[in-house]
Amino acid sequence: MKLWIFIALFFLPLLATAQKSFTGVWKGSLTQDPGGFAPVYEFELYLKQKGSKVTGRSYVAVGSIYAVMDLEGVVEGNTVHWAETNIVNNWKREDMEWCYKKADLTLSVQGKQVKLEGPWTGNTGSSECIPGKIYLKKEVPRA
Numbered sequence: 001m002k003l004w005i006f007i008a009l010f011f012l013p014l015l016a017t018a019q020k021s022f023t024g025v026w027k028g029s030l031t032q033d034p035g036g037f038a039p040v041y042e043f044e045l046y047l048k049q050k051g052s053k054v055t056g057r058s059y060v061a062v063g064s065i066y067a068v069m070d071l072e073g074v075v076e077g078n079t080v081h082w083a084e085t086n087i088v089n090n091w092k093r094e095d096m097e098w099c100y101k102k103a104d105l106t107l108s109v110q111g112k113q114v115k116l117e118g119p120w121t122g123n124t125g126s127s128e129c130i131p132g133k134i135y136l137k138k139e140v141p142r143a
Helices: 002-018
Strands: 024-031 040-050 053-062 065-076 079-091 100-110 113-123 132-138
Touching: 040 132, 053 079, 079 113, 100 132
Parallel strands: none
Antiparallel strands: 024 040, 024 132, 040 053, 053 065, 065 079, 079 100, 100 113, 113 132
């Protein structure tokens, strides 16, 4: 019995620290299904997690067209559910509308690589956006 208590007390802190944080810089790509403006966009997330709440910014670009948007969301297990809330900065063509995206991204670890992947959908305010997928890797902080 004492052995089981010792094992539980020893491994419990290790399990608590094994949980991955969504806080950090995530870089990769956003795809859009056929019919969208472009099939692949540069995409980044800058996230800060406090408990189960997430806030941050997204950055999307294709060529010289870009947008920076605020976002907020929640964490459930290994998944972060977020939605963009407003445009902070952007440049686009006159005939374009920005898509306010929302996504359910799942965290996975492959060796030393930490990834966030999943589907996204969105709305311009006047119509639904053509959806796609998001593929991100967590940036390693540099000294």
